[in-house]
Amino acid sequence: MLRYIYADDLKAHAKLAHAMFVDRADQFQTRLGWDVQVDDNGEERDQYDALNPLYVIWEMPDGSHGGSMRFLPTTGPVMVNDVFPELTSGNPISSPLIWECTRFCLSREASGSVAGALTLAGLEIMRNLAIPHFAGVFDRRMVRIYRSLGFSPEIISSMGTGRDRISLGLWEYNVQAYHRVAQRAEVSPQLSQRWFDLSFGSTVSPLSLRRAG
Numbered sequence: 001m002l003r004y005i006y007a008d009d010l011k012a013h014a015k016l017a018h019a020m021f022v023d024r025a026d027q028f029q030t031r032l033g034w035d036v037q038v039d040d041n042g043e044e045r046d047q048y049d050a051l052n053p054l055y056v057i058w059e060m061p062d063g064s065h066g067g068s069m070r071f072l073p074t075t076g077p078v079m080v081n082d083v084f085p086e087l088t089s090g091n092p093i094s095s096p097l098i099w100e101c102t103r104f105c106l107s108r109e110a111s112g113s114v115a116g117a118l119t120l121a122g123l124e125i126m127r128n129l130a131i132p133h134f135a136g137v138f139d140r141r142m143v144r145i146y147r148s149l150g151f152s153p154e155i156i157s158s159m160g161t162g163r164d165r166i167s168l169g170l171w172e173y174n175v176q177a178y179h180r181v182a183q184r185a186e187v188s189p190q191l192s193q194r195w196f197d198l199s200f201g202s203t204v205s206p207l208s209l210r211r212a213g
Contacts, residue, residue: 004199019065056121087168116185126173134171150180
């Protein structure tokens with residue numbers, strides 16, 4: 001199932017949180033060779049994890065981490081502005097209507113449907129919180145993955161060549177994409193909404209959820 005958890009609330013899900021950060025270390029450092037910081041507990045964390053981001057986590061039937069993403073409003077510090085200013089031509093992205101999505105991570109044990117479920121969760125956030133756009137930086141291999149999931153971004157800018165090429169993308173919510181991704185993920189919109197409500201309740205408002213901003 002999908003869980004939506006703010007960083008401040010991860011202490012209530014300590015086992016799941018630890019598994020997420022360990023899987024991030026495995027994916028980003030071990031498998032992809034990124035220059036990331038891994039602590040003595042084997043967890044990959046950065047300064048943005050300290051800003052109370054919203055995490056979407058796929059919890060496996062045994063309670064372990066299957067995959068996750070991290071979201072922050074661009075009205076505060078975000079990677080695209082701090083780490084990749086070349087991709088914005090020195091013009092920072094800052095809007096309550098744009099959130100940044102980072103740290104798309106899949107466990108080695110995840111089934112093929114987890115990536116689609118996480119993508120659907122992103123659309124669920126957009127739909128319920130009235131956020132029309134996500135921004136994110138991704139490498140070349142993700143272009144095909146986004147296409148297969150049914151939710152490709154508009155590429156705003158790119159730099160580098162070959163395997164080192166990275167791009168800044170902007171995703172825009174629309175109901176057609178929501179239903180397309182739900183179908184490909186094999187998760188009904190009703191179940192997806194139920195998972196969201198289990199995390200936040202059924203009477204949330206966008207402003208009450210923007211604690212990180």
